[in-house]
Amino acid sequence: MATKSSAEIIRDGLWTNNPALVQVLGLCPLLAVTSTVVNAIGLGLATLMVLMGSNLAVSLIRNFVSESVRLPAFVMIIASFVTCAELLMQAYTYELYQILGIFIPLIVTNCAILGRADAFASKNAPLPALLDGVMMGIGFLVVLIALGAMRELIGQGTLFTDMDLLLGPMAADWGIRPLEQYPDVLFMVLPPGAFVGLGLLIALKNGIDNHIKARRKAAEPVVAGSKRVRVTGHVS
Numbered sequence: 001m002a003t004k005s006s007a008e009i010i011r012d013g014l015w016t017n018n019p020a021l022v023q024v025l026g027l028c029p030l031l032a033v034t035s036t037v038v039n040a041i042g043l044g045l046a047t048l049m050v051l052m053g054s055n056l057a058v059s060l061i062r063n064f065v066s067e068s069v070r071l072p073a074f075v076m077i078i079a080s081f082v083t084c085a086e087l088l089m090q091a092y093t094y095e096l097y098q099i100l101g102i103f104i105p106l107i108v109t110n111c112a113i114l115g116r117a118d119a120f121a122s123k124n125a126p127l128p129a130l131l132d133g134v135m136m137g138i139g140f141l142v143v144l145i146a147l148g149a150m151r152e153l154i155g156q157g158t159l160f161t162d163m164d165l166l167l168g169p170m171a172a173d174w175g176i177r178p179l180e181q182y183p184d185v186l187f188m189v190l191p192p193g194a195f196v197g198l199g200l201l202i203a204l205k206n207g208i209d210n211h212i213k214a215r216r217k218a219a220e221p222v223v224a225g226s227k228r229v230r231v232t233g234h235v236s
Contacts, residue, residue, distance in 0.1 A: 003124065018140075029043055037161075044140060048141055050107055051116060062122045099165070155186070
């Protein structure tokens with residue numbers, strides 16, 4: 001397996017191979033808890049921690065684990081880091097932990113984490129594996145926050161409410177309500193709204209990718225007879 005450069009790993013995690021928008025993995029927690037920004041950040045940070053730890057640990061033991069116990073070993077490693085994340089949330093953000101509920105332990109079954117452990121960390125050195133975990137975790141976190149912000153704003157007419165559950169009393173007044181008499185849109189708070197919101201984000205990413213491809217194609221040199229002509233026109 002060819003080793004990816006750091007730039008490729010960063011680009012893959014944040015955009016090209018984003019676990020939520022491209023691989024479409026981890027949909028259960030992604031759709032279930034993103035009704036507010038604070039819920040999305042809490043789950044995203046827990047997932048990021050588990051991705052970093054599991055990728056690094058799997059990479060360190062990759063040459064010492066036989067093929068027959070490879071996947072069980074990976075699951076045990078992931079479960080250990082999920083337990084650490086769970087205990088930390090119980091200690092420091094207990095109310096948020098109660099809100100997220102079963103979706104914190106369910107990080108163990110998140111296909112994005114097991115997939116990165118099997119597809120990348122088990123085949124690469126510790127530092128690239130750690131970077132891959134960080135970038136995939138951040139990519140997942142950004143999508144969670146974007147979806148949470150969309151659903152909270154459209155569904156409840158607020159942003160950043162209850163941030164004190166994660167950041168303490170200093171964030172108690174961070175909530176924003178652009179419209180005082182906003183009629184709540186229950187659809188966006190419920191799971192169907194999460195599907196619609198995720199679909200819009202995926203469509204936006206695909207639209208941006210297609211626009212970039214069109215611009216690159218328009219700028220490529222074109223062979224006209226025996227001469228090479230560079231097209232410099234812009235695509236609107």
